[in-house]
Amino acid sequence: MPRRDYGTKNTLSIMVSNIHVALDFTSRLVNFIVITSKLDNISLNDSLEISKNACNKKFCIILTEEEILCIDLEDYSEKSKFGLYYMPYMQSIHATPITCFYVYENPCQAFIAALRHMAEIDKISYLNPDKYIINGGNVVPNESCLEKMMVITGHEDGSVSFWTNVRGHLNLIYRFTTLSEYGRSNLIDYGMDEEIDEFPPFHKIGIFDPCSDDPRYSIRTILYDTCSKRLFVGCQAGQILIYQFENFEEGELDCEISKNLEYEPQKCVNEGECIDFGSVVTINITESQPLYKWKGNPKLNMSSFSNSKHTNLYTFSIYRRIQFNPPAAILLLKYNSDNEILTASTLHGIIIFDVVQNIVMIKKCTLTQLDYNDVGEGFPRQNSLKKSLRQSMRRIRIRRSRRNKSHKTKTFNQEHEVQIQSRSNKEPLSLIGRVCHFSMCKLLKYYKPRLCVWIGCSSGKILCYMLSFPQADQRLVNPVQCELAKTINIKHAAPIIYLTTLDENFSPFQNKDSIEPEENESVSQILLVCTEEQIKLFSIPQLSPVHKLKITARSGLKISTAKVVLLSNKQNYKENFLFVLFNNGKSDIFSLPQMKPLCSSFSRSIKDDNILAIKSAFMCNNGVCAFSSSVSEFQFFTLSNSINLVPDSVCNFVAGSTEKVNGSRSENGSKIENGTQLNGLTTDTTICSEMTIDSVKDYLLTPNINEPRKPLSPTIENVSVELDNIKS
Structure with missing residues (x-):
């Protein structure tokens, strides 16, 4: 070379x-x-x-x-x-x-x-x-x-x-x-x-x-719906790609609505513009802010839609394509398979999209005049240098005061609350959609239970939209009515981390359209809201507070991820708990509805300095938590004793093949001089990759001469253990 x-x-x-x-x-x-x-x-x-x-x-x-x-x-x-x-x-x-x-x-x-x-x-x-x-x-x-x-x-x-x-x-x-x-x-x-x-x-x-x-090809959010067998991909440049898994062996699509769907232009409910099913739906989220100018990368040009036939029995075919303008990264994707409603958000706003009619039902821009110079910037411009220095000096004084008081011992530990610093009302991007939840609720009196879309924002505000659907035979023609029903403003204005509705047994409410109105009227529901600092329970439909638990004021920690999980023991006893992961890597579970911590001395699951792992934690319904500690490593841990994540692997060998190989005899007793022969594999090298200078020194400086010396290269027993570790 x-x-x-x-x-x-x-x-x-x-x-x-x-x-x-x-x-x-x-x-x-x-x-x-x-x-x-x-x-x-x-x-x-x-x-x-x-x-x-x-x-x-x-x-x-x-x-x-x-x-x-x-x-x-x-x-x-x-x-x-x-x-x-x-x-x-x-x-x-x-x-x-x-x-x-x-x-x-x-x-x-x-x-x-x-x-x-x-x-x-x-x-x-x-x-x-x-x-x-x-x-x-x-x-x-x-x-x-x-x-x-x-x-x-x-x-x-x-x-x-x-x-x-x-x-x-x-x-x-x-x-x-x-x-x-x-x-x-x-x-x-x-x-x-x-x-x-x-x-x-x-x-x-x-x-x-x-x-x-091109960084615009990067995927930021991904979601797979098992009921409709659709894959939702949110990309860096504001694209949302919806793939439909098709089984051509059965001769029909998995979704009955998409089977009878014809590509005819439909009229948008709010925009009044004609949108074709085969084209890319472009959503101008900042239309209400004409003075705003996007300073980031331009959008990607998508190819023309082709409804080509596939020769494979199974395939992922493109079903819908959505493009946000400005082309900011997709931060939130949530899908309701029963009614085919999609909720998505970027840095600039939130939308509620009807997948059946391929139209936008609700489009809300969350930008204000103060946010124009801050989008895409790493440091807020309204924070002056004088203010930054003042905040830094305040942190130094707090650390010194804590260090001076650390040598004083207390006779007892008394739980007390710490005053939380108030948040500024002029924080940029205060209405970024963080979480979304679909549930059948009765929010208004004299109304039947309807599908409600709960959207939690980064400023502590919760928006609840109520949807009204037409008859099943008119689903493709008549639009879906969407209106803002309720708005909840959390007083401490902390970002919303988790939202869900609980039934009278404090388990996640099952969204079923077959629930009778008379039956649903007697069912009481509770809205569980987890912010970074507190956990709150609200009654539905009054939305009055039922219970509140302060986390940051008592322990100084912030909630990073939370979810209601169903845990079971070895005796198959199951109960719902609130699984919470804090910003220092520790996790805890709380009972419902008392909100009592059950594992106060829970061990740290993630290192506190690994911010990527804490932010990327994903919780499953069975109590298993997965996180990416880096861009090349996955880790799993569980809270349930009935789930074992350690694999039991075995590597069997031919009888007698575990005898001495590196020196000497094989299974038939013949010498191996210029290579190693094992089960038909002949290597062309005699140098072991694990032999180092330290191993040679240890081999030569063995104090007991009568003891059999360990071979420099690993034996078959060691290789089998290494294979097990590699596969696990």
């Missing part, structure tokens, strides 16, 4: 007869190994086996800092060079940086099978269709190891990945990209680039891509 490329390229040169290829990786090369498969006297039932298609072939397993690859040295073509295998485990979850994720429990097994079928069809195009050559250990099959959790991740390059979580083991089942909506290729790049006439012949390989071509 030329000297000018030493510092810019991470390459591995392969020369086979007259073939010369320089594999170019996007991360630093750590190690590689060449293995040859042999099936002499090897049973295919072994835990470490080789597929029949890989008989007497040579492979190269390459380890880089960010991923592991396997190529077939005998499968060469001018287009794809050496064939790249699909890794069934040890996939790189950070092939591109993770920007958001969504977790839901108890996925449909038929849906998982359909995703795997789609993945197999895609792999035939640009990957080796043969089975992966090495099969290591297996997860112990039991009832708790079923695929009861699915993780959907959104990435910086606009791709969406589906993972199954089997007790802590993430397995990639399907991955697709949204770039086809912008006129770009919809195939995942596995390094099959065009050939360039240069020497040495560089060939990019692998899927790790640390840099994105």
